[in-house]
Amino acid sequence: xxxxxxxVEINNLTKVxxxxxxxxxxxxxDNLSFYIRRGEVCGFLGPNGAGKTTTIMLLLGFLKPTSxxxxxxxxxxxxxGVKERIGxxxxxxxxxxxxxxxxxxxxxxxxxxxxxxxxxxRINELIEMVGLKEARRRRxxxxxxxxxxxxxxxxxxxxxxxxxxxxxxxSGLDPIGTQEVKDLIIYLRRSGKTILMSSHxxxxxxxxxxxxxxxxxGRLIVEGPTREILSKKGCIRFEVQDDGENTQKQIRNxxxxxxIKITSMGEATITLEEFFVKSIKNVxxxxxx
Amino acid sequence: xxxxxxxxxxxxLTEFIRNRIFMFLIIFGLAIGVTSSLLPAISPEDKTKLxxxxxxxxxxxxxxxxxxxxxxxxxxxxIEEKTIYMVFSRPASRFMYIxxxxxxxxxxxxxxVFALSGVTLGYLMVVYGRDMQDSRIYKPVKYIKGHGPIxxxxxxxxxxxxxxxxxxxxxxxxxxxFRGLHRIPFKEDKVQISLKMGGxxxxxxxxxAFVGVDILDKDDKQLQPTQYAYxxxxxxxxxxxxxxxxxxxxxxxxxxxxxxxxxFYIAPMKNDTAFLLRDHCSFFGNYFRASGFLFFLVSLLSxxxxxxxxxxxxxxxxxxxxxxxxxxxxxxxxxxxGSLIGMKSIAEMQSFMPGHGHLHQAETYSKLPAYLIEGLHxxxxxxxxxxxSSIFPDFKRFDPAEYFxxxxxIDNIILLQTVAYMLFYGSIFLAFAWLCFWKRELxxx
Numbered sequence: 001x002x003x004x005x006x007x008v009e010i011n012n013l014t015k016v017x018x019x020x021x022x023x024x025x026x027x028x029x030d031n032l033s034f035y036i037r038r039g040e041v042c043g044f045l046g047p048n049g050a051g052k053t054t055t056i057m058l059l060l061g062f063l064k065p066t067s068x069x070x071x072x073x074x075x076x077x078x079x080x081g082v083k084e085r086i087g088x089x090x091x092x093x094x095x096x097x098x099x100x101x102x103x104x105x106x107x108x109x110x111x112x113x114x115x116x117x118x119x120x121x122r123i124n125e126l127i128e129m130v131g132l133k134e135a136r137r138r139r140x141x142x143x144x145x146x147x148x149x150x151x152x153x154x155x156x157x158x159x160x161x162x163x164x165x166x167x168x169x170x171s172g173l174d175p176i177g178t179q180e181v182k183d184l185i186i187y188l189r190r191s192g193k194t195i196l197m198s199s200h201x202x203x204x205x206x207x208x209x210x211x212x213x214x215x216x217x218g219r220l221i222v223e224g225p226t227r228e229i230l231s232k233k234g235c236i237r238f239e240v241q242d243d244g245e246n247t248q249k250q251i252r253n254x255x256x257x258x259x260i261k262i263t264s265m266g267e268a269t270i271t272l273e274e275f276f277v278k279s280i281k282n283v284x285x286x287x288x289x
Numbered sequence: 290x291x292x293x294x295x296x297x298x299x300x301x302l303t304e305f306i307r308n309r310i311f312m313f314l315i316i317f318g319l320a321i322g323v324t325s326s327l328l329p330a331i332s333p334e335d336k337t338k339l340x341x342x343x344x345x346x347x348x349x350x351x352x353x354x355x356x357x358x359x360x361x362x363x364x365x366x367x368i369e370e371k372t373i374y375m376v377f378s379r380p381a382s383r384f385m386y387i388x389x390x391x392x393x394x395x396x397x398x399x400x401x402v403f404a405l406s407g408v409t410l411g412y413l414m415v416v417y418g419r420d421m422q423d424s425r426i427y428k429p430v431k432y433i434k435g436h437g438p439i440x441x442x443x444x445x446x447x448x449x450x451x452x453x454x455x456x457x458x459x460x461x462x463x464x465x466x467f468r469g470l471h472r473i474p475f476k477e478d479k480v481q482i483s484l485k486m487g488g489x490x491x492x493x494x495x496x497x498a499f500v501g502v503d504i505l506d507k508d509d510k511q512l513q514p515t516q517y518a519y520x521x522x523x524x525x526x527x528x529x530x531x532x533x534x535x536x537x538x539x540x541x542x543x544x545x546x547x548x549x550x551x552x553f554y555i556a557p558m559k560n561d562t563a564f565l566l567r568d569h570c571s572f573f574g575n576y577f578r579a580s581g582f583l584f585f586l587v588s589l590l591s592x593x594x595x596x597x598x599x600x601x602x603x604x605x606x607x608x609x610x611x612x613x614x615x616x617x618x619x620x621x622x623x624x625x626x627g628s629l630i631g632m633k634s635i636a637e638m639q640s641f642m643p644g645h646g647h648l649h650q651a652e653t654y655s656k657l658p659a660y661l662i663e664g665l666h667x668x669x670x671x672x673x674x675x676x677x678s679s680i681f682p683d684f685k686r687f688d689p690a691e692y693f694x695x696x697x698x699i700d701n702i703i704l705l706q707t708v709a710y711m712l713f714y715g716s717i718f719l720a721f722a723w724l725c726f727w728k729r730e731l732x733x734x
Contacts, residue, residue: 060378080382088378094371096300098307110296111379139307155375 006071007163007194008036008059013068015054015218028054030218032068036163036196036211041189043209043226044198051218052198053091056167059196060088073163084112087161091168091198093148097141101132101151104140105158112159119158126154129184145172153181157188164188166197170204182208206230239268293381297389298396305359305397317351318408344409345583345689352401352587357610360394360594365603383726387599391719394591399584406580410573462547463555464505468540480531482544500555502529505543512539517549578699579689585711586687590614592715596722599729617684627674682714 015029029051036042046052057063058070061077075082095104102123109119127136130150140148149172156164169185170178178201185195185208199205205212205226212229214222222229240247248265255262324343367373376386467482482504499517506512512535518527527546536542548555594610601609616623686707693699 060374062374062377080380083378083380086378088374090371090374090378092371094374096304096372098304099300103303107296107300108375108379110299111293111376111381113292113380159379 005038006035007038007073008034008196009069009071010034010055010059011069013055013058013070014066015051015058015063016066028218029058029065032215032218032220034213034220034223036194038194039189039192040210041185041195041197041208043205043212044196044215045202045205045212046215046221049217050215052215053167054218055215056165056196056198059165060086084159085162087156087159087164089152089156089164089166089169091171093140093145093152095140095148095151095155098139100139101127101136101154104151105155108155109158114159122158122160126157130154131180146174146177149173149181150177153184161193163194164196166195168199168201169197170199170201178204235263242267290385293385294389294392297376297381297386298392301363301390301393302396302400304363305393305400308359310355310359313351313355314404314408317347317405318412320347320351321409321412340413341409341693344406344413345579345693348402348405348409348580349583349586349687351405352398352583353590353614355401356394356398356587356591357594357607357614359397360591361598361603361606361610364390364595364598365606384723387595387719387722387726391592391595391722394595395588398587398591402580402584402587403577406577406583410576462545465544465546467542467544480533480536481528482531499549500527501547501549502527503545503547504529504531504535505545506539507541507543509543512542575693575699578704579693581704582687582689582699582707585707586684589682589684589687589711589715589718590617592718592722596718596725599722600725613681614684617682620678620681620683621685623674624678627671627678630671630674682710686710 011033013029013032014027017026017028018024032051032055044052044055054063058065059072059077061079061083064078070077073082073085096107099107105123105126106119109123114122127133130153132147132150132154135143135147140151143151149169153166153169156166166185170181173181182204185197188195189208189210197205197209209226211224212222212226213220240251242248251265252262254260321340321344324340324347367376373386377383381389482502502516502518504512513532516529518529529544531542546555590610590613593613594606597609597613598606600606689699
């Protein structure tokens with residue numbers, strides 16, 4: 001059955017916002033169709049106002065489609081039972097700020113009817129996983145943005161969901177936190193979870209997503225496997241060990257002799273993010289020593 | 290499902306407690322202190338009763354304002370700050386959310402009303418401690434309700450009391466008759482008879498007077514010495530003690546009440562009552578039962594605010610809830626007003642509003658602008674006002690002072706009747722809240 005193969009199926013989805021007592025209409029999603037396969041990490045991209053958040057709201061049943069159909073885990077999104085199998089991290093920290101980390105996880109855990117013992121154990125695991133052990137008794141309103149993001153990730157996983165919707169999971173996190181979240185997403189994929197990840201930070205998406213869905217003005221622009229979409233047709237990239245000035249010269253000569261056209265060549269660099277993470281980790285290791 | 294509803298309720302209660310709204314208690318305590326020191330100077334009513342009357346009113350008002358504000362902002366914040374997403378992205382339905390919120394608000398109402406009542410009682414205990422501890426509350430024996438009054442002797446100022454029974458002055462009296470008293474198994478040495486009267490008209494500056502009360506058998510033989518009871522024009526009720534032996538030996542008793550001086554009149558009404566009371570419970574027990582009335586009122590108000598918040602934004606919900614609070618308390622007046630619209634003479638209005646106390650009211654209504662008195666559209670307005678005031682809940686039913694200050698025990702039947710009334714209206718408003726929320730889209734642009 002398609003519902004088993006695809007965690008999400010969206011067909012000809014349109015959402016028009018209408019204002020009460022006004023003829024003004026805004027088409028946020030326009031005839032959108034896509035699917036998400038079981039076990040994949042799907043990147044959901046698009047500029048501001050592309051309709052990403054509206055689509056997520058529709059997927060969660062907060063909004064009703066103007067037309068078209070949505071199926072999430074084989075059910076309608078408004079079906080309460082389907083939420084048992086979904087984890088959701090919103091774009092911002094929409095939490096009751098008067099709770100502390102323990103309490104907020106307990107609160108959300110209770111909405112899943114979790115047994116108190118199982119819930120307690122799960123809370124402890126998640127708090128440790130997101131590195132908030134020291135701050136677990138502090139009110140969320142006292143948390144930094146990064147800490148709020150971490151507790152957000154923890155609450156999204158409280159029910160050990162099959163399908164996880166992550167809206168800007170790395171926003172507000174420092175590069176180390178970002179790397180940890182990316183590692184976590186990869187870990188979740190290995191555990192068989194299906195993830196829909198919406199993000200503005202394209203490097204984050206590129207690093208973890210199997211497939212990409214790109215929206216613009218509510219319409220689907222591009223959809224496909226990340227590698228395929230990002231591959232530069234007709235180009236090959238490889239790195240070689242640099243043993244001095246001669247290396248470049250030798251490669252250039254070899255290419256000329258064999259009729260190979262080199263379009264660019266230069267010193268290999270790492271990203272600033274990789275440099276930052278490496279440096280901080282080195283300082284940490286030295287301090288420990 | 291119950292666990293999820295309770296989790297939402299618990300979250301709501303935690304929000305209230307952590308918002309430090311309890312700081313309000315300090316302001317309330319100060320307000321009680323100031324009131325208690327000012328009120329006795331401006332009113333002749335018994336000091337403790339007066340302060341309790343004010344305290345009940347203030348507890349009701351403070352609790353109502355606080356709960357309306359809290360609910361309207363809480364629901365609005367949930368939607369605007371999108372915390373509601375985190376509830377509905379879980380297996381929690383809108384029904385569960387509204388139910389959980391309602392239970393949370395009831396808990397808040399409970400804590401708030403009893404905390405404010407506790408503050409009042411604590412303050413009054415410090416100031417009037419011993420008097421109150423010695424007080425006893427008497428339970429009405431309801432099936433022996435005295436009928437009457439029957440007026441004997443001179444009746445004065447008939448034109449003023451045309452709608453009542455009549456004003457009785459010096460040399461005249463009102464008699465209440467009790468029958469079947471021998472069937473009541475009294476254990477106490479003394480039985481209390483409580484008399485509720487329409488009003489006292491004191492023709493002096495004092496504003497207070499004494500009434501004489503005689504207990505007679507069916508042959509008008511006086512069975513115990515005349516007792517004199519203190520009454521005030523604001524508090525025309527009185528209570529006298531009767532020996533147990535007198536009550537059990539007589540199938541029928543007459544209670545004769547007469548003014549003890551020349552300068553005032555008693556104004557008994559057709560619907561005045563006299564209750565035979567027996568010693569029942571402590572002052573404190575009855576005080577907290579009276580506070581229960583306020584709890585039911587604040588609970589009903591919280592459901593009204595919840596339903597308006599489920600449909601409207603914060604400002605509109607606040608406005609409607611305050612409107613409901615004021616309307617609920619003035620419903621009898623609104624109903625009278627609706628009925629009076631279109632009446633063209635004071636006499637016609639007075640025949641509708643019995644009681645000399647309403648004369649001024651009738652005169653006021655008669656001065657209404659012409660467009661409220663005449664015209665075809667009046668029928669629609671009149672029917673709307675009467676219809677609205679007939680279906681809207683009457684908050685006067687939740688007035689604890691009515692029972693408590695008259696020293697009457699608030700028994701379980703009265704409490705259950707009030708709960709049933711609250712539940713009836715509460716269910717209607719709650720159903721409306723569910724309906725509104727069920728259809729409401731939670732994301733706006």
